[in-house]
Amino acid sequence: MSESAYKKALYRYCGGFIAALVLVYAMYFTTVNGWLSGAPLAALLLGLALVQFGVQMVVFLHVFDEAKPRWTLWSIIYSFVMLLIIVLASLWIMANLNYNMHMTPEQMEQYMLEQNKKGF
């Protein structure tokens, strides 16, 4: 590896690290100082986390530096589709649990209390 290639890669990592720090501080101070709350805060945090995720994947994990046919990149994309299905579908199903079991929330509460009394 030539000295100039080494320097170039080093600058790339420094840039990635600084970007990562800025993003973390932005998330932390917005949350802790209460500048935002509720849904707007959630949207901001998820947005910044996604940017942070992108920075880490591109700068440090070099996902776009792979030569064709890019098996790794396609495996990652496929896994993330599966991941989203697992996580979002779980949340969706559980959020509608009462409805899907033909119970009102009160009936569900009652049912859960009775089950708890039986112990596990």
Place this chain on the structure above:
Amino acid sequence: MSAHVMGERESTARFGFWLYLLSDVMIFGALFATFMILRGGTAGGPTDADIIEPFPVLLQTLALLASSFTVAVAVLAARAGKLQTMKLYLWATFLLGATFLGLELAEFINLVGEGHSWRESAFLSSFFALVGTHGLHITIGLLWLVVWLAYYQKRGMNDGMQRRLGLFALFWHFLDIIWIWLFTIVYMFGVGV
């Protein structure tokens, strides 16, 4: 790495290791889904906002991000033949990782000491399972790093050592990325949302 021409063996090893990491993503996905569903199930115990102390978590995050940077520089230095720089940055990685793990253990010991163990509620069970699984990965990563350094001390650098260092760096960056989501969804959401 773009500037580094990988041999057949190294690129195959890296692809195989990526497949392992992606299967690990599924484990964390299941734990995240469980946590998000159960975070309201506090059974009269503390809520997420009650137990989270944001400042140590910020320190943990900074330590892990910095260690992700130092391990990247160490791999780069190894490829450029700057072995002293590599060693220095690997020890920095180890110390930062150990700091992270120490802060996490302190958090766990505090919680259990105050009577808020994983047995108290569904929320705490899922919290300890998710954060603890990540902490276990970090512990294994630190052991891997120490073993690598011990081999390096004994045998010096060669192609195999270079390859294994590259895989370790992949593992470590991966744990950093998982932590970003823990920081966001467990800790920052717990404090502010």
